[in-house]
Amino acid sequence: MFGWHWLFPIVFIAAVGLSAILTWIVREIAIESGWAALPSSARHIHKTAIPRLGGIAIFSTFAVVTSVTYALMRLTGAASAGSRELLALIVPGTILFGVGLADDFLDVSPLVKISFQIPAGLALSFIGLNCIELHTAHPWINVAVATISTLAWVIGITNAVNIIDGVDGLAVGSMLFSVLAIGVVAIIGGYHTVAFLAVVLAGALLGFLRFNFHPATIFLGDGGSMFIGYVLSALSLACKRGNTSPVVALSIPALVLGFPIVEMAVSILRRFVSGKRIFAADREHIHHRLLELGLTQRQVVGILYGFSAISCLVAILLMYTEPVGGLILLVLLVVFVGAALHRLEYPELREFGELFNRMAQKRQAMANNVLLRSLAKRLNDCHRMDEIYTLLGETFRKVGLYEFELMVVGINKLGADLRKSIASETVEAEAWSLDIDIRNTDLGFLGYLRVYSASNCAQFDINLLLHGVAQSLSRAIVRAEYEHAALRKSHVSDIGPELVHAFAVAAGAKSALSTSTQMVEEMPDTFTAN
Numbered sequence: 001m002f003g004w005h006w007l008f009p010i011v012f013i014a015a016v017g018l019s020a021i022l023t024w025i026v027r028e029i030a031i032e033s034g035w036a037a038l039p040s041s042a043r044h045i046h047k048t049a050i051p052r053l054g055g056i057a058i059f060s061t062f063a064v065v066t067s068v069t070y071a072l073m074r075l076t077g078a079a080s081a082g083s084r085e086l087l088a089l090i091v092p093g094t095i096l097f098g099v100g101l102a103d104d105f106l107d108v109s110p111l112v113k114i115s116f117q118i119p120a121g122l123a124l125s126f127i128g129l130n131c132i133e134l135h136t137a138h139p140w141i142n143v144a145v146a147t148i149s150t151l152a153w154v155i156g157i158t159n160a161v162n163i164i165d166g167v168d169g170l171a172v173g174s175m176l177f178s179v180l181a182i183g184v185v186a187i188i189g190g191y192h193t194v195a196f197l198a199v200v201l202a203g204a205l206l207g208f209l210r211f212n213f214h215p216a217t218i219f220l221g222d223g224g225s226m227f228i229g230y231v232l233s234a235l236s237l238a239c240k241r242g243n244t245s246p247v248v249a250l251s252i253p254a255l256v257l258g259f260p261i262v263e264m265a266v267s268i269l270r271r272f273v274s275g276k277r278i279f280a281a282d283r284e285h286i287h288h289r290l291l292e293l294g295l296t297q298r299q300v301v302g303i304l305y306g307f308s309a310i311s312c313l314v315a316i317l318l319m320y321t322e323p324v325g326g327l328i329l330l331v332l333l334v335v336f337v338g339a340a341l342h343r344l345e346y347p348e349l350r351e352f353g354e355l356f357n358r359m360a361q362k363r364q365a366m367a368n369n370v371l372l373r374s375l376a377k378r379l380n381d382c383h384r385m386d387e388i389y390t391l392l393g394e395t396f397r398k399v400g401l402y403e404f405e406l407m408v409v410g411i412n413k414l415g416a417d418l419r420k421s422i423a424s425e426t427v428e429a430e431a432w433s434l435d436i437d438i439r440n441t442d443l444g445f446l447g448y449l450r451v452y453s454a455s456n457c458a459q460f461d462i463n464l465l466l467h468g469v470a471q472s473l474s475r476a477i478v479r480a481e482y483e484h485a486a487l488r489k490s491h492v493s494d495i496g497p498e499l500v501h502a503f504a505v506a507a508g509a510k511s512a513l514s515t516s517t518q519m520v521e522e523m524p525d526t527f528t529a530n
Contacts, residue, residue: 007069008199015065015203022057023211027218035105037219045167045291050216052104054208055224059097061204062231063090066197088127089197089234092120096158096230101223110279113226114155120230121154122147129237132250153237153253158229160260163267165225167287168214170301174259174308175228176205181256181312182232185239188319194238201231214297232257248318251330255318258311259304262286262337270348289344307340361459368399368460372469379472385480388473396451400459402431403452408438408477409445431455436466440474449473 030051037052099116131149134142165171183198211218236253290300318326375395382388436449
């Protein structure tokens with residue numbers, strides 16, 4: 001009976017040797033037949049015609065070694081399980097390889113490729129290899145989430161491998177790290193079939209890498225990238241089974257395929273932000289950016305190999321660390337990725353970051369609008385001028401107004417110039433002021449409200465000041481003055497000469513409208529009549 005402990009090194013060596021031989025044969029046949037790809041766009045960095053049929057060698061190696069080994073194991077009775085999983089991997093993988101190979105000779109559109117990737121993803125979901133699995137009381141929700149997430153995973157990873165295949169040896173070498181990590185995780189978890197398939201694929205990739213590393217003499221091609229991407233998407237889902245922690249179960253597949261996932265996410269995001277088609281080819285990938293920094297192809301590959309290795313190592317460590325330790329590792333990795341992307345200076349990512357700033361500003365503006373609406377409502381309950389002044393000061397301070405003046409014309413003899421500090425924040429040089437007339441339907445012009453902003457833009461809806469607050473303020477002033485006159489057993493018409501009430505609230509700092517320093521006076525607790 002076959003034993004796993006000595007089967008893995010045998011199939012690995014066999015895969016490495018067969019892959020190297022087949023790669024050499026495919027390369028020579030492609031060159032003699034004229035099946036070599038010339039650089040056809042600015043995103044291609046090679047200068048001479050190079051065959052793009054390396055996927056034939058990798059697929060053939062995987063198929064031959066897997067089939068022969070599995071047949072021998074069946075004859076000896078060692079392969080009693082895993083037939084369904086193997087069929088769900090080989091059959092769709094073969095179809096996707098054929099579609100990709102057709103694209104190496106013809107021009108197959110991205111939508112046609114995806115139309116074949118969808119049933120391949122459904123095959124994995126059918127045998128229970130799902131990306132996200134819920135266990136709610138509604139089976140249809142569980143099935144829908146599992147199916148949709150698995151389709152997104154398969155389509156994303158399959159195309160991500162193709163995206164990173166832009167520098168000699170980058171895609172194959174990075175995926176070698178990924179498949180080795182999958183093999184380690186599978187061995188630890190006791191998934192021998194998954195580990196076996198990972199070992200075979202690793203050998204096929206290593207044998208091909210000898211000819212694909214810089215300076216490359218053969219490329220992977222779409223046939224190879226689609227096949228490798230699909231197999232890796234399936235194996236990564238298989239190796240997460242048995243993990244009781246949902247975080248670990250979801251993190252392991254994402255981490256072992258960290259580099260292609262980051263590249264795919266960045267590509268989709270920057271194309272969406274810049275208004276380009278999501279599947280449009282360009283020269284803005286991470287490896288292109290590193291080349292623009294003056295690095296050589298080997299240096300670029302070395303850096304991205306390092307990231308792949310670190311990401312895969314974190315995936316393995318998650319299986320042995322406590323939840324807090326695992327969370328720390330994930331946070332550190334995310335911070336590292338963020339810093340690295342910031343160094344690449346993508347304008348689209350910066351614009352996306354500014355979106356969050358605008359969202360925060362919009363949220364603050366909404367909160368300020370609520371405060372102004374509340375102010376208009378609370379003014380209806382004011383019956384004294386000091387209540388009005390206090391309420392205006394409290395609200396305006398919160399919405400970013402550093403000073404205001406309320407001038408009330410000739411209603412009584414009460415009042416003087418009053419000031420109270422409401423803020424101490426720095427006032428911008430471009431700050432603005434606004435005068436709002438306070439009018440009453442019966443009495444006409446009552447005065448004006450002047451507000452001073454501490455910044456160059458209003459973090460609220462100006463119309464709320466011009467209408468809602470101004471109308472409520474006019475009613476509050478009339479109500480307060482009439483009640484004051486009633487307390488003195490007088491009437492507005494009996495009051496003598498016209499007098500101006502002035503109320504100013506200052507920041508206690510330099511005004512944006514003047515270079516001079518404004519002195520701040522404290523508002524008295526009570527009013528006194530002149």
